Amino acid sequence: MARSTDAQKADRLNAAHRLLARGQSVGEAALSLSRQFAMSRRQAYRYIEEAQLIGRPVPVVETATAVTFKLPPSLVDAVRARAAAEGTTISDMVSRALRAFLGEAGGNG
Known part of the structure; x- marks a missing residue:
């Protein structure tokens, strides 16, 4: 499976941040993220974890x-x-x- 581009990663991190900011639990956010981006739950949890560590939206890098x-x-x-x-x-x-x-x-x- 191909790695995500920087722009895709930023988009996914920002989506994770938004889900958490709306008050979704980590489990709910991971499920939403995995469905939205057609990724495994494990990968969604990684994005959620990274979004929590960063604590704010990240800039989307232009390709x-x-x-x-x-x-x-x-x-x-x-x-x-x-x-x-x-x-x-x-x-x-x-x-x-x-x-x-x-x-x-x-x-x-």
Whole structure:
């Protein structure tokens, strides 16, 4: 079975949080979650447990789309080196640079 994407995980954690916030018991919330997302009760309990630990809704991460474009090799080398030095990914660096260029605030991916 395939792993959930970050967006799916956030959606499921937020659903678990909402169920608990409405006053459902852990068992009721797990049953609702397992039905809503067609998952096992065991997996639903894991989401409920994690939602309880976090204690608040989590931000839903926007999914990423692959984009291909050409850059001079020296620029690619510089971006790779900078990403490695900062301990981040090239995707994250490019996303931050483009957001800054476009004047948008924050966000990942």
